[in-house]
Amino acid sequence: MKVLKFGGTSLGSPENIKKVIAIVAKKSQNDQLIIVVSAFSGVTNQLQECSRLAEKGDENYKAQLDELINRHLEAVQDLLGAKAQSGLMAKVRLVLNEIEDILKGVFLIQELSNKTLDKVIGSGEVLSAFIVNEFFLQEGMKSNLINPLEFILTDSEFGKANVDMALTEEKIKPYFQNQKADVLVCPGFVSKDLYGNSTTLGRGGSDYTAALIAAALDAPELEIWTDVSGMMTANPKYVKQAFAIPQIDYEEAMELTHFGAKVLYPPSVHPVYKKGIPIYIKNTFEPDAEGTKIHEFPEPDSQSIKGISCIENIALFNLSGSSMVGIPYFSHRLFEALAQAKVSVILITQASSEHSICVAIDLEDVEKAKFAIEKAFSLEFKEEMLNPLYVETDLAIVALVSSQMKNQIGLSGKMFSVLGQNGINIKAIAQGSSEKNISAVIDKKQVKKALNTLHESFFLSDLKRVNLFIVGTGNVGQTLIDQLNQQSEYLKEHNQIDLRISGIANSRKMLFDLNGIPLENAVETLMEKGQKMDLEDFLLEMKALNLRNSIFIDNTAHEVVANTYAGVLESSISVVTPNKIACTGKFGDYKNLKNLALRYRSHFRFETNVGAGLPVINTLDDLIKSGDEVLGIQAVLSGSLNFIFNNYTGEGESFADVVKQAQVEGFTEPDPRIDLSGVDVKRKILILLRESGFEMELDDIDTIPFIPEKCMQAENVEKFFEAIAKEEAHFKKLVEEANAEGKKLKYVATFENGKANTGLEKVAPDSPLYNLEGKDNIVLFNTKRYPEQPLVIKGAGAGAAVTASGIFGDIIRIANAL
Ligand code: ADP
Ligand code: ASP
Ligand code: MG
Numbered sequence: 001m002k003v004l005k006f007g008g009t010s011l012g013s014p015e016n017i018k019k020v021i022a023i024v025a026k027k028s029q030n031d032q033l034i035i036v037v038s039a040f041s042g043v044t045n046q047l048q049e050c051s052r053l054a055e056k057g058d059e060n061y062k063a064q065l066d067e068l069i070n071r072h073l074e075a076v077q078d079l080l081g082a083k084a085q086s087g088l089m090a091k092v093r094l095v096l097n098e099i100e101d102i103l104k105g106v107f108l109i110q111e112l113s114n115k116t117l118d119k120v121i122g123s124g125e126v127l128s129a130f131i132v133n134e135f136f137l138q139e140g141m142k143s144n145l146i147n148p149l150e151f152i153l154t155d156s157e158f159g160k161a162n163v164d165m166a167l168t169e170e171k172i173k174p175y176f177q178n179q180k181a182d183v184l185v186c187p188g189f190v191s192k193d194l195y196g197n198s199t200t201l202g203r204g205g206s207d208y209t210a211a212l213i214a215a216a217l218d219a220p221e222l223e224i225w226t227d228v229s230g231m232m233t234a235n236p237k238y239v240k241q242a243f244a245i246p247q248i249d250y251e252e253a254m255e256l257t258h259f260g261a262k263v264l265y266p267p268s269v270h271p272v273y274k275k276g277i278p279i280y281i282k283n284t285f286e287p288d289a290e291g292t293k294i295h296e297f298p299e300p301d302s303q304s305i306k307g308i309s310c311i312e313n314i315a316l317f318n319l320s321g322s323s324m325v326g327i328p329y330f331s332h333r334l335f336e337a338l339a340q341a342k343v344s345v346i347l348i349t350q351a352s353s354e355h356s357i358c359v360a361i362d363l364e365d366v367e368k369a370k371f372a373i374e375k376a377f378s379l380e381f382k383e384e385m386l387n388p389l390y391v392e393t394d395l396a397i398v399a400l401v402s403s404q405m406k407n408q409i410g411l412s413g414k415m416f417s418v419l420g421q422n423g424i425n426i427k428a429i430a431q432g433s434s435e436k437n438i439s440a441v442i443d444k445k446q447v448k449k450a451l452n453t454l455h456e457s458f459f460l461s462d463l464k465r466v467n468l469f470i471v472g473t474g475n476v477g478q479t480l481i482d483q484l485n486q487q488s489e490y491l492k493e494h495n496q497i498d499l500r501i502s503g504i505a506n507s508r509k510m511l512f513d514l515n516g517i518p519l520e521n522a523v524e525t526l527m528e529k530g531q532k533m534d535l536e537d538f539l540l541e542m543k544a545l546n547l548r549n550s551i552f553i554d555n556t557a558h559e560v561v562a563n564t565y566a567g568v569l570e571s572s573i574s575v576v577t578p579n580k581i582a583c584t585g586k587f588g589d590y591k592n593l594k595n596l597a598l599r600y601r602s603h604f605r606f607e608t609n610v611g612a613g614l615p616v617i618n619t620l621d622d623l624i625k626s627g628d629e630v631l632g633i634q635a636v637l638s639g640s641l642n643f644i645f646n647n648y649t650g651e652g653e654s655f656a657d658v659v660k661q662a663q664v665e666g667f668t669e670p671d672p673r674i675d676l677s678g679v680d681v682k683r684k685i686l687i688l689l690r691e692s693g694f695e696m697e698l699d700d701i702d703t704i705p706f707i708p709e710k711c712m713q714a715e716n717v718e719k720f721f722e723a724i725a726k727e728e729a730h731f732k733k734l735v736e737e738a739n740a741e742g743k744k745l746k747y748v749a750t751f752e753n754g755k756a757n758t759g760l761e762k763v764a765p766d767s768p769l770y771n772l773e774g775k776d777n778i779v780l781f782n783t784k785r786y787p788e789q790p791l792v793i794k795g796a797g798a799g800a801a802v803t804a805s806g807i808f809g810d811i812i813r814i815a816n817a818l
Helices: 014-027 043-055 060-079 082-109 116-120 123-138 167-179 206-216 249-260 266-275 330-340 361-374 378-382 411-421 445-461 473-496 521-528 534-543 565-570 587-599 616-625 639-647 656-662 677-691 717-726 729-740 799-815
Strands: 003-005 034-037 144-145 183-189 188-191 198-200 221-224 247-249 279-283 294-295 306-322 345-350 358-363 392-402 427-430 438-443 466-471 499-503 508-511 550-556 574-576 631-636 701-704 743-754 755-763 776-783 791-796
Touching: 003 014, 003 206, 014 034, 014 060, 014 123, 034 123, 034 206, 034 473, 043 060, 043 082, 043 123, 043 279, 060 082, 060 123, 060 221, 082 116, 082 123, 082 473, 116 123, 116 198, 123 144, 123 183, 167 206, 167 639, 183 206, 206 221, 206 266, 206 639, 221 631, 247 249, 249 266, 249 294, 249 306, 249 392, 266 574, 306 445, 330 358, 330 361, 345 427, 358 361, 361 378, 361 392, 392 445, 411 427, 411 438, 411 445, 438 445, 466 473, 466 534, 466 791, 466 799, 473 499, 473 521, 473 799, 499 521, 499 534, 499 799, 508 521, 508 534, 534 550, 534 565, 550 799, 565 574, 565 587, 574 799, 616 631, 616 776, 616 791, 631 677, 639 743, 656 717, 656 729, 677 701, 677 743, 677 755, 717 729, 729 743, 729 755
Parallel strands: 003 034, 003 221, 034 183, 144 183, 221 279, 247 294, 466 499, 466 550, 550 574, 701 755
Antiparallel strands: 188 198, 279 294, 306 358, 306 392, 345 358, 392 438, 427 438, 499 508, 631 743, 631 776, 743 755, 776 791
């Protein structure tokens, strides 16, 4: 004899019921089967909802009830031929009429007791069992309907009755001895108290019905058929990469179900555990999948934990007071008060100082619990021996489960550090002394992120997924995407990093895709499938997705985008950007971004702000962190100005023409005055100085202009070119003077004796700045450790390829630290 339970998810529609029959037909060839059924999916909720509406005097209960009635009648019509239909219709109608009558009564007197509610919500199972049994008969099976009210006996705790184990076991054996049919269909969930009233076993309780029968009959196994292929490493609704656990021991299964793995009703494990009966969790829609076997001695596997579960809708009560230690039987009184109020405590933590105690309970019980605690300690509250009760709602619990926890060091460390790194704030922690779980109370909004983060680091730690949100798909943005595309396989294979573009936007469109926007044609996909860009919406969506390991990449030069970094970092999303605006505004704002990154465990990286892909800022960062001090800096930091002065000899092309060429070739900003004024260089040296630890503002840096003021004042770029063309003599003179001294003109940023300036300088041949080709940049750091010979960083300092690779470098550095 075997016991199989089919859940509501397996009985959602006539098509699904046909799948059930295929499984049952196959199995019934060898064994007598007891088939425990739940109500059709969603029916128990609907019955509950109808009852609540009727209780409130809301007429809408009728419409809902009609819908439910029709669903059952349609199922009868769909599944059964005309002959079978008429007999069954009468039985089904009888049950439905009874529900209708009860609810009418509830509606009229606007009162709903738990006893009545149990009667109503239990009917879902009765109806489904009628229909399933009749279908089995029609399909030629020898099937019989059995009545659990004759053997599942409980107390009168309506809503979640407690089973009288001894009596139930005693009744089950003889009841089944007399059942000779091949297939016995039994409604789950419903039971009876000792006075003959209908009770229910608690939501999800059909599993329990099946377990009680299997245990009492010493069945060789219990099969729970549902809509997932086993007990999974995490709730598959939240964690796409969750996978079925092949084998798990009873206690681990109990922990997982207690902490929210809904696939099995927690009390169901105990009766079969006592008898050593294995439980198989199987998928009705994939009957060949192996599923999960819950039994005493699972084969060892390589995973450090078995699963991660979560309970949402939690509230945390914190009871504290300096004199709590002195309150007699404090904990005893607290738990007694909660127990009397029928509030079940899910998690407890107590500081060893005994000055505070924290209990997590179901959100639904908040009012009851508050009332009970305030009553139990009314005197202590009045005399201020206790602080006012602190209640926090909208929380959730996430828990790691394994019976091997006590043999492993560092699990909790890893759990809390990965949660912390992803900005998930932990409100309370508990680890049972049995060391079968570690649980943490967190904000409910963070559940999905927490589960995915933990799942990834405990089960998929070989491959770390990093979610990129890219804004700006111009030259640099597109080049970055090309580089990501080229390297993505390499990074997966060699560095276990899986980089994905989860969101992308340019000035016109924005697009999100959690499976990753294809790297080979990300911008085309964006333009094809994206919706209208709105920066605010983009950020809202990115934050709402709340994905772990998220990086926001700003490839624009816009201030509006730079102004959003604080909010992004606060959401524990890292920022990478070549945009200099955020780092060159007020010192306080720059510092604030750095602090936010620290506080929210996000990263703020902007290597490409100075020298494009050259490792300037990272090198400086290493020097400072390791205790070095910057004494002086000399640098040529403008690729554009370098290009201009390398090409302008004073003899051939005019200065205006060289600038024009630089502009056309994309070495300058569209308005070349931004480069020629030296503002850009000023910003770069400012960033280096701030990164060196100096509290400086842009205005603290002196600039000696070399372009006549009236040219700079030109109305537009065209007029500017006309104006500098008229000043050729001025530029020629500058070059000739330098040539006369055997020197070259370079636009240099200098920091010396605490003062910084930028300007055009004549550089002698013995200077490292003299031989600087094309768009190259050079930075010389004089530090305490490099006092005479400076540390020199030199190379291409502009261009899309090197800038993109600098951004890429920042992304990888963050990915490695996540
Ligand atoms: P049934 O109607 O078959 O009793 P339930 O809805 O009660 O089904 O339970 C199955 C559901 O449990 C799955 O669809 C899944 O969403 C949820 N679930 C939550 N945590 C887990 C987990 N760790 N493993 C498997 N399923 C889980
Ligand atoms: N139908 C009941 C519920 O939804 C019992 C069950 O499905 O196990 O809670
Ligand atoms: Mg269930």
